[in-house]
Amino acid sequence: EIVMTQSPATLSVSPGERVTLSCRASQRIASNLAWYQQKLGQAPRLLMHTVSTRANGVPAKFSGSGSGTEFTLTISSLQSEDFAIYYCQQYNSWPLTFGGGTKVEIK
Amino acid sequence: EVQLVESGGTLVQPGRSLRLSCVASGFTFDDYAMHWVRQIPGKGLEWVSGISFNGDDTAYADSVEGRFTISRDNAANSVYLEMNSLRPEDSALYYCTRGYFDWMSRSEYWGQGTLVTVSS
DSSP: OOOEEEEOSEEEEOTTOOEEEEEEESSOOTTOEEEEEEOTTSOOEEEEETTTEEOTTOOTTEEEEEETTEEEEEESSOOGGGOSEEEEEEOSSSSOEEOOOEEEEEO | OOEEEEEOOOEEOTTOOEEEEEEEESSOGGGSOEEEEEEOTTSOEEEEEEEOTTSSOEEEOTTTTTTEEEEEEGGGTEEEEEEOSOOGGGOEEEEEEEOOSSSSOOOOEEOOOEEEEEOO
């Protein structure tokens, strides 16, 4: 099983700041990496797939990068609606696995 | 608009069985893989099971292998999760998700979930 490790667990940021979330895979996963956003009381929402392709309707302030085992999600100029928990997921091999999540909270 | 509506979650005793259902609409159901993902309230996400567009291929998390069975009825635009020998650790909110054309795929759309509680 591929273990996905996200860091940090919590990120305290001020509105308008730029943030970078990290996700590390225990094995190489090619480009089969997705990011999800989950707001309180809501189902997760796909943000990014194939490392850097934004899902439908996702604004350009979200960007993804990385390769092999190291990946990042960057959110430029955080707004109130961006405070949420972000999860990465590998879909390169079974079983599919998620990272533990990074909570982005208001500083 | 893609919609996924789960049902079947309830309180059930350990060792008993339960069947979850998910009805899909807003897309060509038999083009896409489908998945079940669960989440203990306040905790992270755990992928549970996936099924290919035609139902020929299935996959499971180690934690449910041999106890859970995923299936689909393309005529009814539905996917199911048969859960046997339930354990307290299976208690979670179960989400039905639409994958992509590839069987091994991200979850592009999510339902609102159905809550399963396993307790005596």
